[in-house]
Amino acid sequence: MGQKRSADRRTGAMRTSRVWLCGALLLVVVTLVAYGPALEGGYIWDDDRYVTENVELRSPKGLERIWFDPSATVQYYPLVHSSFWIQHRMDDPFPGEDPDPFPFHLVNVLLHAANALLLWTLLRALGLPFAWLGAALFALHPVQVESVAWITERKNVLSGLFALGAALAYVRFAGLSSRPRGGLGWYAAALVLFLLGLLSKTVVAMLPGALLLVLWWRRGFLTRRDVMSLLPMFALGLAAGLFTAFLEKHQVGAQGPAFDLSFLDRVLIAGRALWFYAGKLVWPAELTFVYRRWSVDAVVWWQWFYPLGVGAALAALWLWRGRLGRGPLVAACVFAGVLFPALGFIDVFPMQYSFVADHFQYHASIVLIAACAGGLGRLAAGWRRWRRGLLVAGAGALLLVLGGLTWQQAHIYRDAPSVWRDTLRKNPRATLALNNLGVWLAREGELHAARDLLQRSLDVDAEQPRGHENYANVLSDLGLLDEAIVHYRQALALAPQFGEDRRTMHLNLGLAYRKKGMLEEAIDQFERGRELAFWDPRLHYALGEALLAAGRRGKAERAFREALRRSGADVQIRDRAERILRRLGAEPQP
Numbered sequence: 001m002g003q004k005r006s007a008d009r010r011t012g013a014m015r016t017s018r019v020w021l022c023g024a025l026l027l028v029v030v031t032l033v034a035y036g037p038a039l040e041g042g043y044i045w046d047d048d049r050y051v052t053e054n055v056e057l058r059s060p061k062g063l064e065r066i067w068f069d070p071s072a073t074v075q076y077y078p079l080v081h082s083s084f085w086i087q088h089r090m091d092d093p094f095p096g097e098d099p100d101p102f103p104f105h106l107v108n109v110l111l112h113a114a115n116a117l118l119l120w121t122l123l124r125a126l127g128l129p130f131a132w133l134g135a136a137l138f139a140l141h142p143v144q145v146e147s148v149a150w151i152t153e154r155k156n157v158l159s160g161l162f163a164l165g166a167a168l169a170y171v172r173f174a175g176l177s178s179r180p181r182g183g184l185g186w187y188a189a190a191l192v193l194f195l196l197g198l199l200s201k202t203v204v205a206m207l208p209g210a211l212l213l214v215l216w217w218r219r220g221f222l223t224r225r226d227v228m229s230l231l232p233m234f235a236l237g238l239a240a241g242l243f244t245a246f247l248e249k250h251q252v253g254a255q256g257p258a259f260d261l262s263f264l265d266r267v268l269i270a271g272r273a274l275w276f277y278a279g280k281l282v283w284p285a286e287l288t289f290v291y292r293r294w295s296v297d298a299v300v301w302w303q304w305f306y307p308l309g310v311g312a313a314l315a316a317l318w319l320w321r322g323r324l325g326r327g328p329l330v331a332a333c334v335f336a337g338v339l340f341p342a343l344g345f346i347d348v349f350p351m352q353y354s355f356v357a358d359h360f361q362y363h364a365s366i367v368l369i370a371a372c373a374g375g376l377g378r379l380a381a382g383w384r385r386w387r388r389g390l391l392v393a394g395a396g397a398l399l400l401v402l403g404g405l406t407w408q409q410a411h412i413y414r415d416a417p418s419v420w421r422d423t424l425r426k427n428p429r430a431t432l433a434l435n436n437l438g439v440w441l442a443r444e445g446e447l448h449a450a451r452d453l454l455q456r457s458l459d460v461d462a463e464q465p466r467g468h469e470n471y472a473n474v475l476s477d478l479g480l481l482d483e484a485i486v487h488y489r490q491a492l493a494l495a496p497q498f499g500e501d502r503r504t505m506h507l508n509l510g511l512a513y514r515k516k517g518m519l520e521e522a523i524d525q526f527e528r529g530r531e532l533a534f535w536d537p538r539l540h541y542a543l544g545e546a547l548l549a550a551g552r553r554g555k556a557e558r559a560f561r562e563a564l565r566r567s568g569a570d571v572q573i574r575d576r577a578e579r580i581l582r583r584l585g586a587e588p589q590p
Helices: 002-034 047-052 062-068 078-091 101-125 131-140 142-149 151-174 184-198 202-219 224-252 263-282 301-319 327-342 358-379 385-414 416-426 431-443 447-460 465-477 481-494 502-515 519-532 537-549 553-566 571-583
Strands: none
Touching: 002 101, 002 131, 002 385, 047 078, 047 151, 062 078, 078 101, 078 151, 101 131, 101 142, 101 151, 101 358, 131 142, 131 358, 131 385, 142 151, 142 358, 142 385, 151 184, 151 202, 151 224, 151 358, 184 202, 184 224, 202 224, 202 327, 202 358, 263 301, 263 327, 263 358, 301 327, 327 358, 385 416, 416 431, 431 447, 431 465, 447 465, 465 481, 465 502, 481 502, 502 519, 502 537, 519 537, 537 553, 537 571, 553 571
């Protein structure tokens, strides 16, 4: 009899393993199919700063700088940049060539598929019904395309992997799964995975708060052990959050008039953003790379309906928790909590263009999607077989629709011009799209078309420093140097005092002065740029050329040597500096 029971258990375990394997394989396949167009995509916005023009990826010592110099990369997410460094070294493109974008896209899609698998495992561990449906909805929802098809957003899919892994390990440690309570090894794994998540994107800092709410949902109370076990995560998350917020303002450039918002303005933004994100999950229509930036005014009475509506919804879920259960309230709180860093209370660079973006809710969307799938499963628990069959068919049809929308949305990310043109169809006043499409047209030699777009951008918002700089670059290429100088100076007047963009503005203004033969003015601009970014070899090289033209050979030689010393993986600067130093009769030693 005992042998029969043992055989039955082995048979049941094998059947369960086969079911899991089939479900996992199906999840991966449908994700790869839905994101097929993204695999053929190229590079778009910010991919230059993260991948194609990131000099640290071409340097053998780049990995060290990625980890130990926060200024070496756009944002201090060392695991993300390390993954780019490894892929770049594996591709090893020729100097001046971009690496093949396919492997970068493939890794993003595979990470997203792995996140869907982890989510399925986590939901099963928590005992939620329709766990596979929740994971499939997450995998195929078109709102995720921006995070998966955009190489720069490796931040989301990689941090999602570690966050879900940390949550799964903690659930096992806390005894929330059907398996026996795990030991300290599971707790250590949760801490390590949480830290790796923070090093990929700081939004993971919201995980310990989410886990506390999950503990309350399952038990109805919290113990001292629960709180104490999560305190290290809270401390790490707070430190990482403060550090990232500092870098976002002082290094990325989240400062200026666009961020001059009162606390009441930010409350209005947060309330409206929460409804926006929930609405896009329910009805993912007109998804775009840059949404319209709302006009926020605390005096306009109807704008208060958004935050008041959020408060009313949470109050209702609290009052009805006896009838509905704690699940809906916890899901709503976790959704809002994970979104908190992107709700306007913390200044982030994209806020100057729009208060919302699809990639901001990659992590938060997991909660509402899982809650809807689980709620549907509980609702159908007592249904007859034919009604459950209709539900399964309906769920399958929904997945087909979402997968089709994802496949369609992924086409938009095939290249930068496609992204910007699609954005302008849906948001004609998007200055980011007008600027970047204008810059792309200028690079293609369509200078007059570029000037028209950049003029439109300044007509929409005349206070954008980058817009004036881009417009000035085109005017300079057209030979309209006097007009270009006016806009370069205006860009510098508007740019944050210590913003990253100022060095290129000083560089370009100096180049315009040099074209006009105003060498002293050019030298002054290059010197100012060097004060902001002494590590930038372009400024040293440009200064050297201006000094040489002005007859200051000794100073010019020193500037060229500094350019050579700072050139790193910039082969063009290195070769030019070496040639000039040889011509001057000096050994090209940095």
